[in-house]
Amino acid sequence: MQRVSERVIARARELMREGTVNKVAGWKAGEFFYDCAPYVFESEESLKDLVYDRFCAANLSKYMIKNSVAAGAEGGKVLVLLKPCDTYSFNQLLTEHRIARENVYVLGVGCEGMCDIDRIREKGFKGITGVDENADGKTLTVHTLYGDGEVAIDDVLVNKCEFCKGKAHMIFDELISDNEDEGPRGDRFAGVRELEAMSPADRFAFWQSELSKCIRCNACRNACPACSCRKCVFDNDASGIASKANTDSFEEKMFHIIRAFHVAGRCTDCGECTRVCPQGIPLHLFNRKYIKDINEFYGEYAAGAEAGQRGPLINYTVDDIEPAAVSDKGGN
Amino acid sequence: MQPGVVFAQDYQYMCSEAGQNIIKDAIKTHGLTGVVVCSCSPRMHEATFRKAAAQAGLNPFMVEIANIREHCSWIHKDKEEGTEKACVLMRAAVAKVTLNAPLKAGESKVVKRALVIGGGIAGIQTALDIADAGFPVDIVEKNATIGGRMAQLDKTFPTLDCSSCILTPKMVEAKANENIRLITYAEVEEVSGFVGSFKAKIRKKARFVKEDVCTGCGVCMSKCPSKKGLNEFNMGLNNRSAIYIPFAQAIPNVAVIDKEQCIKLKTGKCGLCQKVCTAGAIDYTQQDEFIEEEYGAIVMATGFRPIDASKFDEYSYSTCKDVVTSLELERIMNAAGPTGGVLLRPSDGKHPHSIVFIQCVGSRDVSGRGKPYCSKICCMYTAKHAMLIRDKYPDVEVHVFYIDVRTPGKNFDEFYRRAAEQYDVDYIKGQVGKVYEENGQLVVRGVDLISNEQIVLNADMVVLATAIEPDPTARKVANMLTASIDTNDFITEAHPKLRPVESPTAGIFLSGVCQGPKDIPETVSQAGAAASKVIGLLAKDKLTTNPCVAHSDELLCNGCSCCEKVCPYSAISYETKLINDHGVKETRRVAMVNEALCQGCGACTVVCPSGAMDLKGFSNKQIMAEVDAICL
Known part of the structure; x- marks a missing residue:
C-alpha cells in the first residue's frame, strides 16, 4: 500500500504541474491521522496534504457531480482518485448523466483494504498515536502512548472491505495498482440470509432496535453516491413526505426504508452508508437485500459495472419477468 | 361529514337519469368544486358521472369514484367490516378530490388505415369488413400464405361442408380487394405510438422468390432435388421440396424457399429452380425487407x-x-x-x-x-x-x-x-x-x-x-402492443361481456382465437365485430386524448434517465436547457414528456427518486392523501 501511495501522490502532483488537471479530488488528513476526509486540492502547493493510506475509505465519486461541472466551467479538468469499489459508483453516476465525464481524469488507485480505527481500538489499543503498515502487508504496527503493538489487517478492515467486491477498476483513464484481482472477498449476503431466516416479528424487532439508534444526522444520505438528487424528497416540503416522517412515531424507519427503495437497483454496494453512520447501524443490509433479490429474480447484476447499463428494476423490456415470479420463488 | 364535504346524498340508482340530476342540481345549488360518487367500479360509470358534472358546468376531472361495489360489498361477507371499509374508501376519494385540478383533454389525429396481425379466417374477415367500409387495411401474415388453421381443415362441423371450399373465396376476395394489402411471410417487429396513430415496423422475410414475378406454376417444386423438408401444411406427415407453395389454393400463389433446406443457399451449388423458372422469379440474394407504416387501429388475429x-x-x-x-x-x-x-x-x-x-x-x-x-x-x-x-x-x-x-x-x-x-x-x-x-x-x-x-x-x-x-407469437405481439394477456396467453378483453373485441389498450382490437377458444362461426362473427369497432374508430377525424399524463418538474429533475428507461411508450426524452433554480442559473439535463405518447401509466412517477415526475389526475400528493385517509 505504501508503494502505491507514493506513486499515486507523485502522479497527482505531476498531472497538476503539467496542467492536465487543475484540481485534484483526494483525501486530506484531519486532526488525527485516521481522519482522512475527502478534499479538493486546487494548487500544486496544497497537494502536500494529499494522503493515500489505509484510512482513505471515503468514496470520492459523488464529489464529481458538482466538481466535474465546475471544472468544465473553468475550462479545466478535475483529477479523481478512485479505488476499485469507488469506480462502480462513478459508472453509475455516469449512467445517470450526473457527471460530465469529459471534465474528469480518473486515476484508478490500487487498494488492499481500508482499516477501521474503531476496530483497532476494540483490539484493546488505547491512546493510539499512529499506525504503520508492516513489510509483510498483512499486519499493522500500532503506536500508542503506552508502547507499540501489532494487529492483523484482516481483523480491522472496515465493513465494506471485509466484503471487498474485487480489486479490478471498472473505469479509469490511468491506473496505478499492484493488485491482482482475486475476486470478491467473503460472502456479502451472509448477513442478509441471517435476516431472511428470522421470523417477521424478530426481523421487525431487529430493525426497530437498529433504526431507533438513528439520530437523523443524514450522514448516510450525504455520503451515498446514489443519494444524489438535486433536492431530496425529505427536504422537499411540497412532497408531503417530510412532514409525514415527523408525524410517525417511528420516523427513522420511514426514512431508511424509503431511502433503501430510492437507491434500489442503483446502489453499487459501496458501503459508505454503514461506514459513515456514527451510530453503527448496519444500513448496508437493506441495500444488500435488494441486490440479492435482484440477482435472484433477474440474474446477477452489478450496478456500475459499466456505464450506460440498464438496471433490471428500471428497464422496461417485453421479456420482463411476470409479477407471479415472486410467489413462484416462494415469496409472498 | 368529512372535511370539505358540504353536501351528501344517498340514492340507490345514482347512474339513472334521476340520480345524475341529483348530482347536477347539487353542483349548481351548492357551487360544488368536486364530486365523489360512492358506487361501482369507475370502469362502469366514471364516464357517466363525468359527463353529468360537465353538463352542470364542473370540470369532468373533478369527479372521483369510490368503488364500494367490486372493491368492497361484492368481496366481503362481514357487513359491518364491509361498511367500515366503504367509509374508508369514501374518505380516500374525498381526500383525493380536494386535491384534484381541472384537466382538459387534447386532440389527436386518426390515421385512416388499419393493421391486422394474422391472416387466418379471423384476420381475413376483419380485413374484408374494414375494407368494405372504405378504409385501407394491411394484413401481416407470418406464413407464406394467408388461410391459417382453417385452410388445414378437411370438413367443418356441423354442416360438413368442405373447409377450403368456403375459405378459398374469402382468401381470393382479400387478395382482390383494392383496400387490402397482403404482407405475407412477414412479422411485425416494432410498434410505437398510440390509438389513432400507431407506427409499425414490419419485417418481410426473404422468400428468395420475387413475389410480383412468380406465376405459381410449380415447375420449380417438381425439379427441386431437396425434398426432405417437413410439410408444415400437412402437419409434418409428409415431405415437401425446399422451394414450395404451401398448398394449391395458397394466396399469394407464390413459391418460397426454405433456406434451411435449400442446397443452393446452404452450399452455393444447385440453382436448379432458377434454371427452370421461365418467369425469372428466383433471387437467391434476396434480403429481408422492412415496411414502415402508420395505422389508426391494430387488430390482433394471431390464432x-x-x-x-x-x-x-x-x-x-x-x-x-x-x-x-x-x-x-x-x-x-x-x-x-x-x-x-x-x-x-x-x-x-x-x-x-x-x-x-x-x-x-x-x-x-x-x-x-x-x-x-x-x-x-x-x-x-x-x-x-x-x-x-x-x-x-x-x-x-x-x-x-x-x-x-x-x-x-x-x-x-x-x-x-x-x-x-x-x-x-x-x-x-x-x-x-x-x-x-x-x-x-x-x-x-x-x-x-x-x-x-x-x-x-x-x-x-x-x-x-x-x-x-394461443399461437406462441401472441405473447410477443401483445407485449409490443402493450395489450394485456391472461395466464394462458389469451389476450384480455377490455370487458369480458361488454367490450369483448377490444383490448384495454385503446386502439387494439381482438379477432378470433387469440382472445379465447372459438369455432369458425364464432370467430367470423367476432372478426366482424372487431371490424365494426375499427371502422367506428377510423371514421372519426379526431380523438380526444387522455389528459391524465405525466409531467416533469424541471427544478427537481436530476436528468438521470430512470423514467425514460421504464417508459413503455417511449414518451420521455431529454433536453439540456438553462434552468433558473431560485435565482441560480444552471444548464441542466431535464426530462420532457410527449403528452401525445404518454398513456398515464405512472411507471415514471414511481421510479423517479426525487419526485420530479408526477401524473396529472393521480399526483403523488393525491395518492398520498388517499393513503393517509385510509391509514391514519
Whole structure:
C-alpha cells in the first residue's frame, strides 16, 4: 500500500504541474491521522496534504457531480482518485448523466483494504498515536502512548472491505495498482440470509432496535453516491413526505426504508452508508437485500459495472419477468 | 361529514337519469368544486358521472369514484367490516378530490388505415369488413400464405361442408380487394405510438422468390432435388421440396424457399429452380425487407396451435406413429393431404379397422401439464371425425373416450347425437390411462365410468383431441402492443361481456382465437365485430386524448434517465436547457414528456427518486392523501 501511495501522490502532483488537471479530488488528513476526509486540492502547493493510506475509505465519486461541472466551467479538468469499489459508483453516476465525464481524469488507485480505527481500538489499543503498515502487508504496527503493538489487517478492515467486491477498476483513464484481482472477498449476503431466516416479528424487532439508534444526522444520505438528487424528497416540503416522517412515531424507519427503495437497483454496494453512520447501524443490509433479490429474480447484476447499463428494476423490456415470479420463488 | 364535504346524498340508482340530476342540481345549488360518487367500479360509470358534472358546468376531472361495489360489498361477507371499509374508501376519494385540478383533454389525429396481425379466417374477415367500409387495411401474415388453421381443415362441423371450399373465396376476395394489402411471410417487429396513430415496423422475410414475378406454376417444386423438408401444411406427415407453395389454393400463389433446406443457399451449388423458372422469379440474394407504416387501429388475429401432444407421454404420441393428433387426422382425411384423402394409418399405410379417439388431451387439465380451460371445439370436431369415418368406412369401429360431451351451439347437439345414434360411434364416458404398443397393435387402457369398469381396447389408430393454445407469437405481439394477456396467453378483453373485441389498450382490437377458444362461426362473427369497432374508430377525424399524463418538474429533475428507461411508450426524452433554480442559473439535463405518447401509466412517477415526475389526475400528493385517509 505504501508503494502505491507514493506513486499515486507523485502522479497527482505531476498531472497538476503539467496542467492536465487543475484540481485534484483526494483525501486530506484531519486532526488525527485516521481522519482522512475527502478534499479538493486546487494548487500544486496544497497537494502536500494529499494522503493515500489505509484510512482513505471515503468514496470520492459523488464529489464529481458538482466538481466535474465546475471544472468544465473553468475550462479545466478535475483529477479523481478512485479505488476499485469507488469506480462502480462513478459508472453509475455516469449512467445517470450526473457527471460530465469529459471534465474528469480518473486515476484508478490500487487498494488492499481500508482499516477501521474503531476496530483497532476494540483490539484493546488505547491512546493510539499512529499506525504503520508492516513489510509483510498483512499486519499493522500500532503506536500508542503506552508502547507499540501489532494487529492483523484482516481483523480491522472496515465493513465494506471485509466484503471487498474485487480489486479490478471498472473505469479509469490511468491506473496505478499492484493488485491482482482475486475476486470478491467473503460472502456479502451472509448477513442478509441471517435476516431472511428470522421470523417477521424478530426481523421487525431487529430493525426497530437498529433504526431507533438513528439520530437523523443524514450522514448516510450525504455520503451515498446514489443519494444524489438535486433536492431530496425529505427536504422537499411540497412532497408531503417530510412532514409525514415527523408525524410517525417511528420516523427513522420511514426514512431508511424509503431511502433503501430510492437507491434500489442503483446502489453499487459501496458501503459508505454503514461506514459513515456514527451510530453503527448496519444500513448496508437493506441495500444488500435488494441486490440479492435482484440477482435472484433477474440474474446477477452489478450496478456500475459499466456505464450506460440498464438496471433490471428500471428497464422496461417485453421479456420482463411476470409479477407471479415472486410467489413462484416462494415469496409472498 | 368529512372535511370539505358540504353536501351528501344517498340514492340507490345514482347512474339513472334521476340520480345524475341529483348530482347536477347539487353542483349548481351548492357551487360544488368536486364530486365523489360512492358506487361501482369507475370502469362502469366514471364516464357517466363525468359527463353529468360537465353538463352542470364542473370540470369532468373533478369527479372521483369510490368503488364500494367490486372493491368492497361484492368481496366481503362481514357487513359491518364491509361498511367500515366503504367509509374508508369514501374518505380516500374525498381526500383525493380536494386535491384534484381541472384537466382538459387534447386532440389527436386518426390515421385512416388499419393493421391486422394474422391472416387466418379471423384476420381475413376483419380485413374484408374494414375494407368494405372504405378504409385501407394491411394484413401481416407470418406464413407464406394467408388461410391459417382453417385452410388445414378437411370438413367443418356441423354442416360438413368442405373447409377450403368456403375459405378459398374469402382468401381470393382479400387478395382482390383494392383496400387490402397482403404482407405475407412477414412479422411485425416494432410498434410505437398510440390509438389513432400507431407506427409499425414490419419485417418481410426473404422468400428468395420475387413475389410480383412468380406465376405459381410449380415447375420449380417438381425439379427441386431437396425434398426432405417437413410439410408444415400437412402437419409434418409428409415431405415437401425446399422451394414450395404451401398448398394449391395458397394466396399469394407464390413459391418460397426454405433456406434451411435449400442446397443452393446452404452450399452455393444447385440453382436448379432458377434454371427452370421461365418467369425469372428466383433471387437467391434476396434480403429481408422492412415496411414502415402508420395505422389508426391494430387488430390482433394471431390464432392458435394445437398443444404439443408429446407432453402427454401416457398416450405414446412420440413413440407410436399411429397415435396422431386430430389436426393430423384432418390432413389424413383431406383429399390434398399426404394420403390423398384415403384413411391409412401412418406406420404402414394400411387401412385401420379400429380407431380410438381420446378427448380433452391437455384441456380441462389442472395438473399443470395441460391447459385449465375447455378448448371448446374438440367435442365437435371429434364427433365430426367419428361420423365421417363411420360414413366412409362402415367397417371401422370407432370409440370415443370423453369426460363430457359439450355441444352448445346451433345444431351442435343434433350433430353429436347423429354421430352416436345413427353412425353407431361408441361413446365411452371415461378417461384413458395409457396407450401402448404390443405386438404391433395399439392397446388402449381406460375406464368406463358408467359401468364402472376398466376397459382394454385394441386399436389400429388413436386420435388425440389436443387442446388448443394461443399461437406462441401472441405473447410477443401483445407485449409490443402493450395489450394485456391472461395466464394462458389469451389476450384480455377490455370487458369480458361488454367490450369483448377490444383490448384495454385503446386502439387494439381482438379477432378470433387469440382472445379465447372459438369455432369458425364464432370467430367470423367476432372478426366482424372487431371490424365494426375499427371502422367506428377510423371514421372519426379526431380523438380526444387522455389528459391524465405525466409531467416533469424541471427544478427537481436530476436528468438521470430512470423514467425514460421504464417508459413503455417511449414518451420521455431529454433536453439540456438553462434552468433558473431560485435565482441560480444552471444548464441542466431535464426530462420532457410527449403528452401525445404518454398513456398515464405512472411507471415514471414511481421510479423517479426525487419526485420530479408526477401524473396529472393521480399526483403523488393525491395518492398520498388517499393513503393517509385510509391509514391514519
